[in-house]
Amino acid sequence: MSLQDKLDELRQEISKGVIGQEEMVNSILIGLLTSGHILLEGVPGLAKTTTVKAVSQALNLDFKRIQFTPDLLPSDIIGAQIFDMKTNEFKIKKGPIFTNLLLADEINRAPAKVQSALLEVMQERQVTIAENTFKVDSPFLVLATQNPIEQEGAYSLPEAQLDRFMFKIVVSYNTKEQEYEIAKKATMNSFETINKVLNKEDLEELKQAVKNIHIDKELEEYIVDIIDASRNPKNYALEELVDIIHFGASPRATIDMFKAVKANAYLRKNDFVSPIDIAMVAKNILRHRIILTYEAMAKEINIDDVIQKILEKIAIP
Template sequence: MNLHEKLNELKVEIAKGVVGQEEMVNSILIGLLTNGHILLEGVPGLAKTTTVKCVSQALSLNFKRIQFTPDLLPSDIIGAQIFDMKTNEFKIKKGPIFTNLLLADEINRAPAKVQSALLEVMQERQVTIADDTFKIDTPFLVLATQNPIEQEGAYTLPEAQLDRFMFKIVVSYNTKEQEYEIAKKATMNSFEEINKVLDKDILEKLKQAVKQIHIDKELEEYIIDIIDASRNPKDYGLEELVDTIHFGASPRATIDMFKAVKASAFLRGNDFVSPIDIALVVKNILRHRIILTYEAMAKEINVDDVIQKILEKIVIP
């Protein structure tokens, strides 16, 4: 079995329902291959939900969607202990979090106590309801969306929550040609049916293949330097960032970077990691983990620009 061919088949199936948005699709595939959760930020109508549905159909995975709202409760997500009048006993009613692909739609619409209901399951792959702990089936992936343009009735995600996302993808508009194709297909209802091309066993083999991808020690050290420069910019001759960065990237960023570059190389059909793979994933991994100072935010300094300055300063091996 050629695993790269199976992966290409998966991309072809997803493309039946999603026009363009290659970065978003590749990021979701990297998340699947590395057990990494993904935060998608973009205005409504950019096929975020559609993409997740297409992936679940092509992989025949369970998919559930939670619409986050201000009145949502943690028990609406993870489940609760309820009293059964017939048996006079308490029983566990599991919530929608018990699935393979969980779409947390507009996650910043719910307050912190609801967002924190996802913390345990995202890190430990388990859910605690009352006195019982339940393991979540694999694969398990949280794909959260948030709308960047509406601030009223929205809550900022806590840093602990953000840090559990491998990627933060900024989803942009399609090109004019792609939008024309979307409009034609939507008007004629001519989107093709998504076929199942992979199962959980093949997905597991793909994950194992990703782990075997080679990465040179020099590139590993290059990744460490990028992360360390976000914490100690002065050590790397980046004095202008000392008053810009409040907190640098966490150790999870390093772990996620090591995983993501291997998956990126595998997606591109290579059996080794190159500097291109680091360039492809570095901003998606760091943009939600580098916290800027209030002064920098007041000056409307962009996190991506800060990451770019770090990349320009550190020599590629």
């Protein structure tokens, strides 16, 4: 069986537990193929947790879920050094961060100390407990969810942490037909069992296949122009965005876009990147990295519209 056949089988297994939400599923697969963390934003009940569970089952990966709350401590996530009275020695008790897929549920409800505890592991793939440093297992992926509805006890994620997410996916409601099917299956408890179809070795092969996807130099330069236009809109005849964008996207956005477009092309069964791949991932990569001015936020200017203006202005090679 070819790698593409295995990927098709993986999608089929995930669809047993998740109806619709193709963009969310594709984004999680891109994250797995590129080791990129993903932020999922949507109201409760849109199958965010169900999707992550389905992916972990189909890939036979370790999966852990942390419910973020205002009273959560960093040690609740990464672990702590504890004293063992039986042996009269200190020992390390590892936290739930030591897994393959970590679902950080309602991440914006945790205080700053907990947010910062995630920074090291998201970037360095390692955790420091007391004086000891431990590498996390590979693959390692943080899939965080946040509720867009303002609630008491919610915090804004720091820009430094937001930048460590490859994608910010806005999860929307299912169609009426999909919702009917979900309600029917949930009522009858008739969802099929998800079988393991890939393993870690298969995933590593898929990652290597994605790295080998060809991208033309002109398209690489096009990506760099898109990112640069978010920082210097005047240079691209985007004067209307000068007073709207406060800070543009970081260099990490360029790196993530180079990776994501290759994975997107692979998922579309192409062996080369096209401008369509760039258009498909651009908003997911940029919407949490471009910071608008206070005036723009006061006018409730949509960040996706700002990104669309940049994409429309820069000529496709």
